[in-house]
Amino acid sequence: MSYIVAVRTLCEFTARRGDLDLRFTPAPSAAEGITGHAAVAGRRDSGYETEITLSGVYRGLTVRGRADGYDAGRNRLEEIKTYRGDLDRMRANHRALHWAQVLIYGHLLCDARGLAALDVALVYFDIVKQKETLLTERHTAAALRAFFEDQCERFIAWAEREDAHRAARNAWLANLKFPYGTFRSGQRELSVAVYRAARDGHTLLAQAPTGIGKTLGTIFPLLKACAENHIDRIFFLTAKTPGRALAFDAIDALARASNDEENDEDRAPGDAAVGSVRNTSTSPREYAGDGTHDGDVPHTPRGFPLRVLELVARDKACEHPDNSCDGESCPLARGFYDRIAAARDTALHTTTRLSRDAVRTAALAHDVCPYYLAQELARWCDVVIGDYNYYYDGGALLYALTQLNQWRVAVLVDEAHNLPDRTRRMYTAALDQHAFKAARRAAPAALRKPFDRLNREWNALTREHTQRYEVLAAVPARMHAALQNLTGAITDQLAEAPVGAHDTLLRFYFDALHFMSLVEQFGDHSLCDVTLAASSAAHDASAKAMTSLCVRNVIPSPFLKPRHAAARTTVMFSGTLGPQHYYRDTLGLPESTGWLDVEGPFRAEQLAVHIAAHVSTRWRDREASLAPIVELIARQYAARRGNYLGFLSSFDYLQRVVALLREQHPQVPVWTQEPGMDEAARDAFVARFRTSTHGVGFAVLGGAFAEGIDLAGEQLIGAFVATLGLPQVNDVNEQMRRAMQAQFGNGYDYVYLYPGLQKVVQAAGRVIRTEHDAGVVHLIDDRYRRAEVRRLLPRWWRVQ
Numbered sequence: 049m050s051y052i053v054a055v056r057t058l059c060e061f062t063a064r065r066g067d068l069d070l071r072f073t074p075a076p077s078a079a080e081g082i083t084g085h086a087a088v089a090g091r092r093d094s095g096y097e098t099e100i101t102l103s104g105v106y107r108g109l110t111v112r113g114r115a116d117g118y119d120a121g122r123n124r125l126e127e128i129k130t131y132r133g134d135l136d137r138m139r140a141n142h143r144a145l146h147w148a149q150v151l152i153y154g155h156l157l158c159d160a161r162g163l164a165a166l167d168v169a170l171v172y173f174d175i176v177k178q179k180e181t182l183l184t185e186r187h188t189a190a191a192l193r194a195f196f197e198d199q200c201e202r203f204i205a206w207a208e209r210e211d212a213h214r215a216a217r218n219a220w221l222a223n224l225k226f227p228y229g230t231f232r233s234g235q236r237e238l239s240v241a242v243y244r245a246a247r248d249g250h251t252l253l254a255q256a257p258t259g260i261g262k263t264l265g266t267i268f269p270l271l272k273a274c275a276e277n278h279i280d281r282i283f284f285l286t287a288k289t290p291g292r293a294l295a296f297d298a299i300d301a302l303a304r305a306s307n308d309e310e311n312d313e314d315r316a317p318g319d320a321a322v323g324s325v326r327n328t329s330t331s332p333r334e335y336a337g338d339g340t341h342d343g344d345v346p347h348t349p350r351g352f353p354l355r356v357l358e359l360v361a362r363d364k365a366c367e368h369p370d371n372s373c374d375g376e377s378c379p380l381a382r383g384f385y386d387r388i389a390a391a392r393d394t395a396l397h398t399t400t401r402l403s404r405d406a407v408r409t410a411a412l413a414h415d416v417c418p419y420y421l422a423q424e425l426a427r428w429c430d431v432v433i434g435d436y437n438y439y440y441d442g443g444a445l446l447y448a449l450t451q452l453n454q455w456r457v458a459v460l461v462d463e464a465h466n467l468p469d470r471t472r473r474m475y476t477a478a479l480d481q482h483a484f485k486a487a488r489r490a491a492p493a494a495l496r497k498p499f500d501r502l503n504r505e506w507n508a509l510t511r512e513h514t515q516r517y518e519v520l521a522a523v524p525a526r527m528h529a530a531l532q533n534l535t536g537a538i539t540d541q542l543a544e545a546p547v548g549a550h551d552t553l554l555r556f557y558f559d560a561l562h563f564m565s566l567v568e569q570f571g572d573h574s575l576c577d578v579t580l581a582a583s584s585a586a587h588d589a590s591a592k593a594m595t596s597l598c599v600r601n602v603i604p605s606p607f608l609k610p611r612h613a614a615a616r617t618t619v620m621f622s623g624t625l626g627p628q629h630y631y632r633d634t635l636g637l638p639e640s641t642g643w644l645d646v647e648g649p650f651r652a653e654q655l656a657v658h659i660a661a662h663v664s665t666r667w668r669d670r671e672a673s674l675a676p677i678v679e680l681i682a683r684q685y686a687a688r689r690g691n692y693l694g695f696l697s698s699f700d701y702l703q704r705v706v707a708l709l710r711e712q713h714p715q716v717p718v719w720t721q722e723p724g725m726d727e728a729a730r731d732a733f734v735a736r737f738r739t740s741t742h743g744v745g746f747a748v749l750g751g752a753f754a755e756g757i758d759l760a761g762e763q764l765i766g767a768f769v770a771t772l773g774l775p776q777v778n779d780v781n782e783q784m785r786r787a788m789q790a791q792f793g794n795g796y797d798y799v800y801l802y803p804g805l806q807k808v809v810q811a812a813g814r815v816i817r818t819e820h821d822a823g824v825v826h827l828i829d830d831r832y833r834r835a836e837v838r839r840l841l842p843r844w845w846r847v848q
Contacts (some may be wrong), residue, residue, distance in 0.1 A: 051207040054452055055113030055152050057427070062202045063148035066141040067375030068384035068420060076130040076175050079568070084130035084173045085116060088180065095120050102156035106200040109207055115153040116171075124167040124184070125154050130175050133543025138172075141385060146170050148199065151187070155196035158189040165189060176540060210428065216353045217430060220306065221275035226268060227305035232819070233649030235265040238621075241644045243269035246278050246458050246617045251641040253464075253632075255625035257648030257842065258813035259821075262621050263291075263462065264298040267431075270458045270619075271302070271354070274430065279458045279616050283446050284433045287466035289727070290756040292358060295433045295462070296403065303352045357402040357425050359434030359445075365404065365419035373417070380417040388424060391416045395425055402429065427453075436467060440611055441474050442565070447611055456616040463755060464620035465806045468634045471604035475574070477563040478598040479531075479556075481506055482581065485594075487556035491538075498537040502530040510595045513578045517779035520576045523567055523597065535560050566599040572791070573603040575783055600780070602787045605636030612638060623813050624806040626840065633792055649819045652846035657812075659847060660828040665771050670701060674708050677770050677828055681744060682713040684826065689742045690765040695749040695811045697771035699723055702746050705770070709744075717743030721753060737763045749773050755810040760817040767815050770828040772837070773804035797836075805840040 053061075076084060089098050096119050103112035117126040127150035131138065147170065154168040165188045172181040187195075231239070238256050245252040246269070256262050270282050284295045363369065368378050375382035395402060395410035402425060404418075411418035423445060426432055432446060439446045439459055450457050461467060484506065488499045505527040513520075523531075538557050570576065581594040601607070612618050618637075625631060628643045663676045681694060696702040699721075706720055719736050722729070730752050736745060737759050747753040749771055775781050781799055789795030808827070815823040827847075831837055841847065 050108050051211055052110045055111060055149055057453060058111055058199060058203055059145055059148040062199045063145050064141055064385040065144060066385055068373060068381040069139060069375060070373035080175050081130045084175045085128050088128050088171055088173055089117055092119055093121055102153060102160060104156045104159055106197055107204055109200050109204055124169055125157055126169045126171045128171045128173060130173045132176055132539060135172055135181055151192060151195045154187060155192035158192055163189055218275045220353050221271050224271060224302060225305045227301040232260045234260045234646040238265040238646050239269040242266050242619050243273055245619055245642060246270055246273035249616050251612060251618045251638050253625055253628055253641055254621040254644040256621060256646035257650060258623040259817045260648050263294045266460055266619055266621055267298050280455045282431045282458045282460060283439055284431060284460045285436050285439055286462040287436060287470060288756050291462045292433050299356055352400050355400045355429040356431045357429040358404050359422055359432060359438055360404045362419050380415060384416050387414045387416050390414050391421050392424055436470050440471055450614050459615045459618040461620040463622050465622045465624045468604060471608060472601045475601035475604060475607050477566050478596050479559060479563050480596045481594040483556050487553045490550035490552040494541055495537055498534040502534045505530040510593050516580050518578050519783050520578060522576055531560060535564060563599060570599060573606050575600045575602060602784050603634055605634060609636040624809045630798060630802050648844060650816055650844055652844055654822050655816050656824040657845045657847045658826050659832045660826055661830045661833050663828050665829045674704055677705055678709045678712060680826060681768055682716060685716055691737050691742060691763060692744045692766045693764060693814060694744055694746045694768040695754060697749055699748060702748060706746055719745050721747040721751060749811055750807040754807060757814060758817055759814060761821060764815055766824040767812055768826045768828060769808050769811055772829055772831055773807035774800045775803060809842060
């Protein structure tokens with residue numbers, strides 16, 4: 049066996065006991081933790097060592113980590129933990145975990161330096177009172193070794209299974225078959241580029257047309273890279289739920305192809321093997337470009353050894369949404385750590401397709417929380433499928449695990465044209481004065497003074513900035529100080545009385561913490577703006593004005609660069625990733641990022657693209673546009689009955705077009721997207737195309753039905769796009785345009801044109817899904833005739 053584990057991971061695996069308890073208790077920030085560690089080290093003698101790298105091996109298991117500090121004069125190894133509040137309230141399972149960590153480090157230090165005995169200490173440092181609490185134990189090297197070996201023994205049984213799993217997985221992947229006889233046009237080119245990116249540790253932007261099988265064409269080569277130990281695991285990240293299903297479908301297809309190959313024992317060596325890696329010219333060595341083949345490949349094990357996990361949002365996985373996450377409130381949190389090992393074993397040995405439902409079944413069989421079981425399983429799975437936020441958000445789980453365990457990961461970003469906007473939202477925070485007033489009313493008397501101080505500063509800000517929208521150079525210093533004072537006071541209050549805080553107060557507090565974290569990272573990648581809120585008493589002249597203060601991200605690049613650096617390879621793919629410099633600039637991709645623009649399998653004669661240049665869909669021309677849009681739709685429907693999709697820029701515009709169509713052409717069946725549709729309603733909207741042979745469904749451009757749905761053949765034969773998709777011209781977007789102009793000299797295109805046309809091409813891409821489809825797209829607006837717009841349309845389109 050050869051397995052590497054971090055000290056923290058080992059101890060979390062072997063030493064955690066008791067309840068899951070996620071009641072909020074204020075903890076020091078990362079910056080405060082660093083400061084606290086430095087303060088403790090500063091109080092030690094001059095020979096005090098910090099951040100000591102240690103490692104040790106037991107029966108093939110390598111344990112490694114960094115000890116906080118060692119005082120050679122006292123022969124004392126210290127593990128420093130910063131905290132707030134009453135130390136006696138620290139949960140026993142946390143204290144046990146801390147002792148396990150320092151004892152493991154103690155053995156590693158004794159072993160490295162030949163020490164016969166050692167004092168090991170937990171140093172709890174109160175960052176508010178700057179006070180140390182020192183808990184010390186004396187241990188012989190033999191006792192520390194015994195503890196270390198006991199923890200390793202507990203882990204090794206699991207590690208040996210993990211090692212066997214890795215060997216079986218790699219053997220299976222080495223002989224993995226492409227599930228179809230041949231690659232689609234462009235799909236092999238994509239796979240080659242993705243494999244090389246993983247092999248060489250590079251980042252890749254891949255623009256590939258809708259319908260060539262991008263999901264399978266990217267997952268397949270990364271699995272081959274896993275087999276050759278270029279990467280350890282794959283994170284498949286998607287913006288929307290349908291992308292997760294496509295990833296599962298691709299992996300299921302690979303599994304079926306492999307099992308079919310195994311089960312057909314009578315097949316001659318060359319029969320139907322065109323789907324194999326070798327016979328489709330897709331072996332890893334051919335990806336490398338040398339044209340050779342592998343030698344003997346280990347026999348592919350029967351079954352499906354690839355562990356594939358789906359991560360879903362907490363609100364979708366929670367079984368008891370009205371209960372808090374602690375053992376006193378939720379039965380699935382009570383004794384969670386005592387049962388998690390059995391639940392993990394059940395999940396991993398019952399099925400390897402760990403979908404949301406499969407995880408839930410395993411969790412409930414052992415009375416543990418499905419959401420937190422999934423988070424535990426993320427440590428042990430080969431492919432993890434989830435939303436962008438699991439890797440790119442400020443507190444992202446998968447990014448944290450990657451750093452902690454030093455994994456070599458491949459981050460696969462599906463429909464990556466969504467990433468700039470999504471990550472902007474992740475790194476934007478706003479504070480609303482209405483919410484502040486509500487929190488102030490809900491706050492206990494002990495917080496009155498810091499609330500009053502911030503209230504005075506906020507009122508002064510509102511009086512000073514009377515325009516509807518204004519940009520500030522930074523958060524005003526006095527307000528910043530008052531907000532810091534308030535968050536500190538709330539933190540101390542919660543540390544003393546962590547239970548019973550009002551939800552309104554907690555919501556504002558968490559918003560404020562997020563806001564303050566972004567203030568600390570403020571730079572020219574973001575804006576600080578103040579917006580005058582619409583008064584709840586608009587007709588009351590005496591009503592006081594209210595504002596919201598926002599740290600608004602414009603360029604996500606500085607926040608994302610560390611994420612790219614932590615991954616072995618990042619592959620971003622979409623049907624609309626041009627122009628490439630837009631994504632390199634906004635997402636902070638490395639200079640070495642590769643670019644691939646795949647020629648698709650589709651022919652110009654499959655899609656008739658018409659421009660309705662006599663119509664303007666600009667805001668001022670909306671009323672005049674209704675009749676010509678309706679007439680065009682009715683005329684096309686009469687010429688060829690079938691299913692169509694109509695895209696408008698807003699629900700109001702959509703409803704006006706639909707109302708006129710129903711009035712003037714009642715023979716045309718119509719169904720519409722509605723605001724706030726739940727998952728069942730969205731499924732019903734799409735199902736209408738599969739059960740009906742003719743009609744027009746209407747949706748908002750950029751919404752749930754403009755991408756990620758697959759309606760092949762006669763299910764959809766045409767689309768009408770009555771907009772350029774340009775974001776609304778408003779104060780915020782105009783300020784973003786100015787910021788982009790200052791950074792890149794191309795502000796209008798970066799804020800308006802590129803995002804708008806991406807939506808258009810994505811929506812139109814619903815029509816042609818296979819090489820056998822045929823259909824029509826009507827682009828309704830005179831601006832589609834402009835050269836700068838036409839350049840952003842797919843090259844294979846023949847615009848008429």
